[in-house]
Amino acid sequence: MAKNKNIAESVSANAGARKSGLFEYAPAPESPAAAGDIATSYGHFIGGEFVDSSGSEALKTVNPATEQVLAEFAHGTDEDVDRAVTAARKAFADWSALPGSERAKYLFRIARIIQERSRELAVLESIDNGKPIRETRDVDLPLVAAHFFYYAGWADKLDYAGFGTAPKPLGVAGQVIPWNFPLLMLAWKIAPALATGNTVVLKPAETTPLTALRFAEICRQAGLPKGVVNIVTGDGRTGAALTAHPDVNKVAFTGSTPVGRAIAKQLAGSRKKLSLELGGKAANIVFDDAPIDQAVEGIVNGIFFNQGHVCCAGSRLLVQESIQDELLDALKRRMATLRVGDPLDKNTDIGAINSAAQLARITALTDAGEAEGAERWSPACELPGSGFWFKPTLFTGVSQAHRIAQEEIFGPVLSVLTFRTPTEAVEKANNTPYGLSAGIWTEKGSRILWMANQLKAGVVWANTFNKFDPTSPFGGYKESGYGREGGRHGLEAYLDV
Amino acid sequence: MSDVTTRLDVFKTYKLYVGGKFPRSESGRVYEVTDSKGQWLANAPLGTRKDTRDAVLAARAAVKGWSGTTAYNRGQVLYRVAEMLQGRREQFTAEVATAEGIGAKKAAALVDQAIDRWVWYAGWTDKVAQIAGGSNPVAGPFFNLSVPEPTGVIGVVAPQTGYGYSFLGLISVIAPAIATGNTVVVAAATDAPLPALSLGEVLATSDLPGGVVNIISGRTADIAPTLASHQDVNGLDLTGAIAADGPGAAAELEASAADTLKRVIRPVEEPSALDWTNAPTTDRLLSFLETKTVWHPMGI
Numbered sequence: 001m002a003k004n005k006n007i008a009e010s011v012s013a014n015a016g017a018r019k020s021g022l023f024e025y026a027p028a029p030e031s032p033a034a035a036g037d038i039a040t041s042y043g044h045f046i047g048g049e050f051v052d053s054s055g056s057e058a059l060k061t062v063n064p065a066t067e068q069v070l071a072e073f074a075h076g077t078d079e080d081v082d083r084a085v086t087a088a089r090k091a092f093a094d095w096s097a098l099p100g101s102e103r104a105k106y107l108f109r110i111a112r113i114i115q116e117r118s119r120e121l122a123v124l125e126s127i128d129n130g131k132p133i134r135e136t137r138d139v140d141l142p143l144v145a146a147h148f149f150y151y152a153g154w155a156d157k158l159d160y161a162g163f164g165t166a167p168k169p170l171g172v173a174g175q176v177i178p179w180n181f182p183l184l185m186l187a188w189k190i191a192p193a194l195a196t197g198n199t200v201v202l203k204p205a206e207t208t209p210l211t212a213l214r215f216a217e218i219c220r221q222a223g224l225p226k227g228v229v230n231i232v233t234g235d236g237r238t239g240a241a242l243t244a245h246p247d248v249n250k251v252a253f254t255g256s257t258p259v260g261r262a263i264a265k266q267l268a269g270s271r272k273k274l275s276l277e278l279g280g281k282a283a284n285i286v287f288d289d290a291p292i293d294q295a296v297e298g299i300v301n302g303i304f305f306n307q308g309h310v311c312c313a314g315s316r317l318l319v320q321e322s323i324q325d326e327l328l329d330a331l332k333r334r335m336a337t338l339r340v341g342d343p344l345d346k347n348t349d350i351g352a353i354n355s356a357a358q359l360a361r362i363t364a365l366t367d368a369g370e371a372e373g374a375e376r377w378s379p380a381c382e383l384p385g386s387g388f389w390f391k392p393t394l395f396t397g398v399s400q401a402h403r404i405a406q407e408e409i410f411g412p413v414l415s416v417l418t419f420r421t422p423t424e425a426v427e428k429a430n431n432t433p434y435g436l437s438a439g440i441w442t443e444k445g446s447r448i449l450w451m452a453n454q455l456k457a458g459v460v461w462a463n464t465f466n467k468f469d470p471t472s473p474f475g476g477y478k479e480s481g482y483g484r485e486g487g488r489h490g491l492e493a494y495l496d497v
Numbered sequence: 498m499s500d501v502t503t504r505l506d507v508f509k510t511y512k513l514y515v516g517g518k519f520p521r522s523e524s525g526r527v528y529e530v531t532d533s534k535g536q537w538l539a540n541a542p543l544g545t546r547k548d549t550r551d552a553v554l555a556a557r558a559a560v561k562g563w564s565g566t567t568a569y570n571r572g573q574v575l576y577r578v579a580e581m582l583q584g585r586r587e588q589f590t591a592e593v594a595t596a597e598g599i600g601a602k603k604a605a606a607l608v609d610q611a612i613d614r615w616v617w618y619a620g621w622t623d624k625v626a627q628i629a630g631g632s633n634p635v636a637g638p639f640f641n642l643s644v645p646e647p648t649g650v651i652g653v654v655a656p657q658t659g660y661g662y663s664f665l666g667l668i669s670v671i672a673p674a675i676a677t678g679n680t681v682v683v684a685a686a687t688d689a690p691l692p693a694l695s696l697g698e699v700l701a702t703s704d705l706p707g708g709v710v711n712i713i714s715g716r717t718a719d720i721a722p723t724l725a726s727h728q729d730v731n732g733l734d735l736t737g738a739i740a741a742d743g744p745g746a747a748a749e750l751e752a753s754a755a756d757t758l759k760r761v762i763r764p765v766e767e768p769s770a771l772d773w774t775n776a777p778t779t780d781r782l783l784s785f786l787e788t789k790t791v792w793h794p795m796g797i
Contacts, residue, residue: 146636162628164778257758264755269748271766276758452791462793469635473643473788478731479758484788487633487643497780 025339028346030133035124038210041072044080044233045216047087048226054079059206059235064130064352065343065387073209076234081201081241084230088172088199089247091227096169096197100156107152107194109222114145117218121211125183126343128210130352130388131306133344143468144187147486150470151191154491158196161488167495169197170273171249176239177212178255179205179354180309180410186212188485189252190229191470196494198250199228203242206235207355240266248272252493254311257408257434257479275483275493277311277475279408280436283429284314284465285419285451288323290441294463296330299414302439302465304338304350304392308412309358311480312437314465316398316405318425321418328396328416335392336379350412353388362390362411369395369404374415400431408434422447426454435477439465458484511541511690513548513714514697516555517707523547528715530691533598541690544715549682549723552711556650556680557729559708564647564678568623575619575676578703582612585699589664589692596663596689610774611665617777618672625677625782638795645786647678648760649731652724654684654717654750655693657737659771663689666773667696670736673781675709679732682711684721686737690714725753732760732785740764760785 043052053074060069074080095103114121121144122136129136159165173193177185182204193200204212212231219229232238236259243251243263253263254277267274284302286295302314319327343351353359370376378391390411398405398415405415419425429438438457440448452460458476461467468474468486475484483493512519524547527540542548563571582589586608594604629645651674656666663686674681685693697712713720721738724730733754738747747764754761762784765771 261755261758264758265752268751268755271763278758448793452789458787458789460789460791462791464639464792464794467635467637467639467792469633469637469641471633472635472641472792473633473790475788477787477789481758482760489643489788 025347029342030123030126030344030346032123032127032344034119035127036120036214038071038124042209042213042233043074044076044084045213045229045231046080046084047090047230048220050216053077054083059233061128061207061209063127063387064207064354065384067386067388070128071210073213073233076203076232076238076241078241080232081238081245084201084232085172085174085242085245085247087227088201088230091225092171092199095199095225095228098197100158103194103197104152104155106222106224107148107155107191110218110224111145111148111152113218113221114141114148118142118145121183121214123344124214125211126351128208129179129182130343130354131309132348132351134346134348135306140181140184143470144183147184147187147191147470151195154192155195158491158495161491163492163495163497167196167497170494170496171198172247173198173200173250173252173494174242174245174248175200175202175252176242176255177202177204179208180306180311182208183211183215185254186215188254192485192490193252193494194228196491198494201230201232201242201248203232203234203239206233209233243267250494251275253277257481260481273493275485276481277483277485278436278479278481279434280311280313280476280480281316281406281408281432281434282312282314282437282439282457283316283318283425284439285318285425285429285441286320286323286327287442287444287447288320289443291443292323292327292330295327295441296334298439298441298463298465299331300334300338303414304412305466307350307353307390309354309410310466311408312459312466313410314437314439315409315414317414317416318419318428319416320425321420324418331394332377332379335394338379338381338392340381340389340391341384350392353390353411356388358410359388359390362409362413365404365407365409366393366413369398369402369415372402372404374398374402374404400428406432422451426451430454430456433479436480437461509539511539511694511714513542513544514694514701514710514712515548515552516558516711517701519697519701520548522715523551530688532595538595539691541694541714544713544720546719546723548713548715549720550727552682552713553650553724553727553729555708555711556682559680559706560647560649562706563675563680563709568626571676571678572619572622574704575622575672576616578700578705579612579615579619581699581703582615585695586612588695592692592695593664596692597661607661607665607774610661611668614665614777615668615672618676618782621673621782622676625786628779629783629786630788633790640793640795641790643788643790645677645783646789648785648787649679650729651679651681651732651734651785652684652721652727652730653681653734654721654724654737655686656768656771656773657686657688657717657739658769659773661773662686662771664692664696666771667693669773669777670734670781671710673777674734674785677782677786679785680709682713682724682730684717684724684737685712685714687715687717721750722753725750725759726756728757730757730759734762734784735764736762736768738764740768
């Protein structure tokens with residue numbers, strides 16, 4: 001206890017110092033130039049070439065930290081999608097016939113080039129997405145490379161993956177990914193698809209297309225056969241054209257539950273295989289015997305990592321009633337030290353909200369939280385004048401019926417509920433249509449295992465949160481979608497089994 | 498005193514099997530079941546949407562107990578069902594022969610295979626976690642384990658066609674779903690519901706808890722859409738869904754299931770070409786499992 005108190009005192013002393021301007025962190029900006037040249041406009045990457053769209057409509061991608069336009073990119077038309085699917089179909093015969101050991105080498109090459117160019121990619125991702133450079137550099141890019149390494153090794157070992165001998169690829173995979181982890185989601189989709197012998201058409205999100213287009217260059221550097229990877233940019237209309245294309249054999253989607261539902265409906269009656277990674281409303285459950293400081297770090301990581309733009313974010317804090325005050329005091333002290341601002345500053349903890357539309361959604365839902373009677377708290381912090389920003393926010397006095405306890409906010413907003421018994425914690429945790437992830441904080445091992453067993457969630461983090469690894473299957477229960485990505489399980493989505 | 502005594506058979510009133518009990522249909526109605534030549538066999542209850550909803554309630558209530566029991570125990574319960582099936586071999590042989598219009602010898606072979614298949618799935622209960630789960634070697638100091646868990650309540654549209662569909666096919670879709678800890682509501686084959694309704698009697702006299710398997714006879718077009726749209730059904734096996742358009746058609750049911758993001762097994766392209774005597778794979782066993790991955794830090 002004495003130790004905790006000392007830490008608490010030093011934290012609050014530090015917070016005080018910040019206010020007075022003493023011992024303030026010096027800015028540590030990453031150079032935007034490290035992102036390499038950003039063209040003023042981009043077409044698609046089809047059949048190994050950068051090509052113009054058949055249509056004239058262009059979309060703009062902005063830096064969410066400055067609202068400056070970074071580049072124009074093509075809105076993929078039905079015809080563009082058709083060209084890309086045709087290129088992928090053409091490439092499929094040779095690519096799927098290639099010995100697995102050769103496919104593996106292409107994937108190893110890609111993994112290596114990603115490592116070589118990781119600083120460039122991290123900076124570009126940070127500029128296009130708004131997430132802190134600390135995260136793109138230390139989390140996203142290492143994981144992106146790791147995924148390609150991991151699935152590279154599967155390419156010549158598929159007979160041993162547990163799906164029968166000589167499992168077959170499906171054909172052309174149409175993949176639609178979200179804006180919260182643009183490169184990581186690309187890696188999750190493309191690496192297993194190529195390892196299993198499929199060819200792909202990938203549509204990145206309309207607010208974050210730049211790193212996917214940069215990845216196309218990497219495919220060229222790796223000498224990947226033309227048409228094996230195709231990137232078509234655009235918004236939801238382009239995505240719908242891709243998932244509806246009759247010559248696509250497999251659809252993989254990561255994004256919101258409503259869109260996932262619409263895709264499942266669209267594909268009903270077709271023979272296309274479908275995997276969905278959808279929304280979540282994870283409970284992060286803290287028991288009275290949890291190590292408070294570690295739990296606070298886990299709560300902060302769980303909801304403020306990537307501005308809360310994480311489908312598995314620990315957005316509902318379930319705290320045992322007996323330690324509520326102590327935990328919330330510690331959490332507020334910790335939140336007061338979070339640094340919100342320039343994503344390219346290496347000291348930044350919380351970057352920009354990805355888009356004006358997302359900021360509006362977060363604002364609307366938090367307003368609803370106040371209107372429904374929950375109590376709102378944010379640390380004092382100055383937000384930059386331009387760009388899209390949202391203060392790290394805590395809601396207490398939240399009831400299960402509140403919208404902020406039921407709906408995915410996808411922002412740095414934590415709703416706090418309480419419980420008395422483990423059974424009550426399980427009931428509250430499972431009381432959403434989602435079932436993607438959950439967190440448990442307690443020193444008691446048997447309680448962790450019992451809780452993990454009861455929770456309806458695809459990933460359960462105990463005494464940790466938001467950990468990812470290519471060997472570890474990830475995916476949801478209930479309306480958080482179906483199928484798993486990562487690990488041996490992740491191969492199944494791209495095999496005819 | 499006549500030396501020829503004629504004896505009338507005692508007919509059986511077939512009933513639904515819901516929550517371990519044998520209710521009559523809420524509709525109070527029945528429909529005629531005939532053999533392959535059109536001869537009347539029995540009146541089967543015409544299960545309704547309400548019957549189906551009641552069955553889903555029973556299946557939901559049974560999930561916790563059934564999925565919570567040990568895999569070892571589930572295996573023994575399933576094996577017990579096979580024991581009871583063996584004792585009713587002659588009855589099922591007769592029902593399959595009339596349902597599918599095949600000779601007694603072929604029907605007996607199908608029943609034997611159905612019993613053996615049930616035994617095969619009984620043996621899977623305590624092995625599936627070992628082939629579908631395991632530890633993951635993550636790059637960091639973490640203990641990381643993936644385990645398969647049941648999806649929950651599964652709506653099953655039993656096969657309506659294919660060689661051996663009426664009993665071997667039926668068992669091929671029920672056994673894997675419950676072996677992994679799910680509970681099921683089964684829409685029996687509309688034209689051949691008698692083996693399914695008799696199976697209910699076997700299940701009731703085995704050690705299977707009530708509600709784990711619920712069997713509804715009637716029109717697929719009434720029962721299947723209720724299962725597909727039900728908020729509390731987590732998975733849908735459309736093996737016996739009608740391929741044509743209209744309610745009860747596979748595409749329509751799959752679209753309806755999308756509202757609640759149910760896990761769906763689609764029918765094969767040509768269900769009538771199915772031969773249910775073909776050896777099963779683990780597909781059906783794995784279709785209604787979720788993978789749960791648990792992380793914990795390692796350290797001293």
